[in-house]
Amino acid sequence: MNLKKMVLTTVSIASFVTMVLPASAAETVHGSILSTEDIKAEQTSIATEWQDAQTSITDQENQEAEGTGSGSKEEFPAANGTAQPPETKSVPESQQTSVVAAGTANGAADSGVSQLVLMMNSNKMYQNGKQFLAPHPMTVKDGVSYISIRAIVERTGLKLSFDNKTKETIIRRGGDELRFKLNSKTYKVNGAVKSMKGPSYSSNGVFLVPLTSITQALGIPYTVNQQEKKVVLNLSTKPVAAFSIGNPEIFAGETLVQYIPSAYSPKGLPIVEEQWEGREEVFMYPGRYVVSYRVKDSSGQWSDTFWLTVTVNKPHTPPVADFTTNKDTYKIGEFISYTDYSTDEDNAIVSREWLNNEMAFFTPGPKTIRLTVRNKYGLSSTVEKTITITEEILYTRDEFYKIYTPVGSKYSFDGTKIPTWAKVPYQYDTEPVTLIRSNSPETVYSEGILYRESAIGNTRFMLHHVNSTRKNVKMYVVATNRGTETARLTQTSLGMGGPTKYATASGKMSVQRYFESMQYGNKFKDVWLSPGQSKVIFTELSSSIMRQGDVVSLFADLYSDQTIQYHVIMLSTTRDPINALQNLSVLPMDNHNRGTYFDATRNIRYGDLLGLTPARLMIGDNSQDPYLVGRDGATGTYQMNAGNFGVLYRIKLYRVAPRTLITFNPRGGQYDGVIMVNGRIVQLPDTSGLKAPHEAAVLYRTGDLEETVEMLFTAAPGSSLSVNLLFQPLPEIKH
Missing domain, CATH: 2.60.40.10 (Immunoglobulins)
Structure with a gap:
């Protein structure tokens, strides 16, 4: 026998001596432990296979001598993932690991290490004297070794699941989690995205991933034996103990410490016993404490000890009131x-x-x-x-609160005398603004069109509705260009309140945000509509879900250079508003108001001196401030805008006397809103709403000189009109 034959024979002998393998898969039950009789039978089989191997080697030598051998060498990726020929992969004898013989299986378990042998280009796996068949052979593809994810999970004591929502296959081991997606070159390790050496893929319905993606993420050591065409994974069989502390902080004598164990067995065995050292439910003194934890599984193996340092802070002390x-x-x-x-x-x-x-x-x-x-x-x-x-x-009570009530706060007084005060004889002019008021039906019981109207130029929207459909809905404003030219809509201001259960809170917030958008210009946007095109506008409105009983209020100003048709609709959250629009009907009105009104901005200017004697400026009274008259855009019927909701008042008082108190007093009922005074938004009031007629909110106090005062006001939905702006001299300051 020549030198080559001797080497091949020696390798074959070493392989058969160190491996006890079943003669065929049919002779061994999947995953069973080999008995003594099995071992004897295998020894006989080994002798036979050894003789066959010698004959095979002799045949191969003869073929090579005749020049008929293929001479090919199968490649397998080394630990770093680079494919190497067998002869270039040197594995020292001390590091070479073979399948553990059945007679030494218990010894491996006692050492706390189990070996899982994966055969290259084969679906056979061996673990402590047991043969297992993977659903797919371990495969080399593009220089990367792939393994059936289910096969390795079953053999390494991991847990496998699938997330239907994210379409991810999940591997868990204790507190570690790996997430894989089909045909992806990345995966997640405890939430962090990591790269793999190759993309995952499916073969004959079996999910395959690079072997190194699992071994590296979970820290599983392995060796590659190129000569014997196998990869050996060294798996710890000992249970693993770990725990964490659930409390963000621990204080001496106060905190009941939350210990959260996360022990597990790589073999899937139950944990039957645990030992703690240094554990206290409540640490009585501040300091740093070492707590140790170990566990035992049902086979009697103990884990390594896990230590954690617990920092205990000094106890809290009460604040000191002073x-x-x-x-x-x-x-x-x-x-x-x-x-x-x-x-x-x-x-x-x-x-x-x-x-x-x-x-x-x-x-x-x-x-x-x-x-x-x-x-x-x-x-x-x-x-x-x-x-x-x-x-x-x-000071008397009345004098005191006129002087000291903070701006935006309210005080009580005798409101019965207000009608005797002189009226400020103001005049006003208007600006050409079309008001679309959608406030009826205020309480909506079914899906449908709340309002429909067409407008061009400056347009203001005031919406205020309650969802009573008993399902989740959204409100939409759909703009449709019925013309033949492209239209441009420029939104300049917008404020929305809600969804909330409180009508006055919704109304107040919508006005406040409307005024803030005027101050900051943060709601400016352009929308373009092609001929025949429909789009949802006011996306702040349509992005909010209204639940049963919710109220939404909205103010918005826009300009369009073409006539646009608008639909205000309420619709189930599952439906598309533009597709559904053609099948919706206009809902009938209730006792609230909807309509289209023109010249909806009023400019009040007054040039005479105010504040030397008590006086009142009335808004929304239908006398000095007559209601707007218009029509219902959906039915064409006559409408009157009671209270002038949606009308924007620009008030400029050129001469307000020194030391004048300006207050806001509702006359028609409770009021909760805001007003802008000299560019500052003032609450009406900053606490609970104003009650008519005996409460007033302080708006402004002039100083020691005559001043010009400018105000911006629109009635808050959910509140009551009319209202008075009161002007009166401040009491004399006493010392």
Whole structure:
């Protein structure tokens, strides 16, 4: 026998001596452990196969001597993924790993390491004396070794699932998660996107991924034996112990520590016992504590010990409530200044609750003020201070609140006298703005068209509707170009309130955002419509889902250079508004108003001196400020815009006397909105709404010189008209 034959014979002997393999797949039950009889039979089979191998080697030598051998060498990617011929892959004897013989399987388990042998270009796998058949052979494609994802999962104790929503195949091991997509060269490892050496693919219905994508992500060591055409994965069989702490912070003597174990067995065995060292449910003292954890599986194997350092902070302390007043004794109607000196070591005070901290008192005697402060940890403290009110009067209640009520806040007064005040005899002119008011049916019980109208030029929309359809809906405004030329729509201002359950809150917010869009110009956009084209405009409106009982309000200004037809519709969230429009009908009106009105901007200018004596400027009264008259665009019927909702008032008062108080007083019912005064948005009011007729919100106080005051106002949907702007001299300042 020549040298080559000796080498081949030696390799064959080594292979057969170190591997106990079944003679055929049919002779061994899939995944069964080989018995003693099986081993003896295999030894006999080995001897036979050894003789066959020698004969095969002799035949091969003869073929090569005759020049008939193929001489080809099968390639397999090395650990770095680069294909190498067998002779260039040198594996030291100490690193070469063969299939573990059945007689040593228990010894491998005792060492905590199991070997999984994958045969190249074969679906056979061997693990501790057991043969397994993969659904697809391990395959080399474009220099990359691919493995059946299900086969390796079953043999390595991993968990496999599929996410129907993302179409991802998921592998989990303890806290680790791998996500694969078909025909993708990337995958996710614990949420991070990683690259693979080749794209995943499907072959005969079997999902294949690069072997290294799994071994690298999960830290599974392996060796490649090119001579024996196998890859050996060294799998830990010991259970793995780990845990985390669920509390973001732990405080001594306070925090009940949340221990979250994440132990598992690579072999899929149940965890039957666990041991903790240093674990405390509540740590009583601050510091750093080492907590250890290990577990045992049902085979009796213990995991390595897992350690975690737990940082325990010093316990929280309550905040310290403290305040002072600028004096201890005050006159009736004298302003009281409070200074809050409350402190907290973490600057974590989240609430301050005052009791009896009036700006002034109007009865004599001792007055106790209380302050309670609370921090984010739920700890609180309270302090009280008693002051004395003498019988001497500095201001009456009415005088005091006229002077000291903050702008945007409200105060109470006797509103019955207001109708006796002189009316400001103002005149107004108008601007050519078409108002499309869609406010009926205000409560909508079915899908349909809420309003339909055509307009050109400056157009204002005022929408206010409640969803009572008992399903989730959206509101849309669909613009259609019925002309023969391309139309341009320029949106200049927009404000939307809701969806919310409160009509007044929705109305107030829509006006506030409408005014803010005028200040900042952040809602400006152009929309182009080809002849016959329809588009949804006001995307802020159509992007909001209205649930049962929700209210939505909207103000918007736009300009169109062509006549555009508009449809305001309410529709189920599952339907397309443009496709559905042709099959919708116009809903009938209720007792609220809808209509199209013209000249919907009014400019009020007044040049005489205001503020020397009490006076009122009335809005929405249908006398000095007559209601707009128009028609219902859907039915053509006559309509009157009661309250002039949607009308924008630009008010310019050229001469307001020094030290004049300007307030807002509703007359028709509760009011909750905003007004712009000299470019500043003022709340009406900043707390709960104004009640007619005995409450007023402070808008402005002039200084020591005569001033020009400009205001911008539109009635907030959900509130009541009419309203008065009141002008009166401020009381004399006393010291």
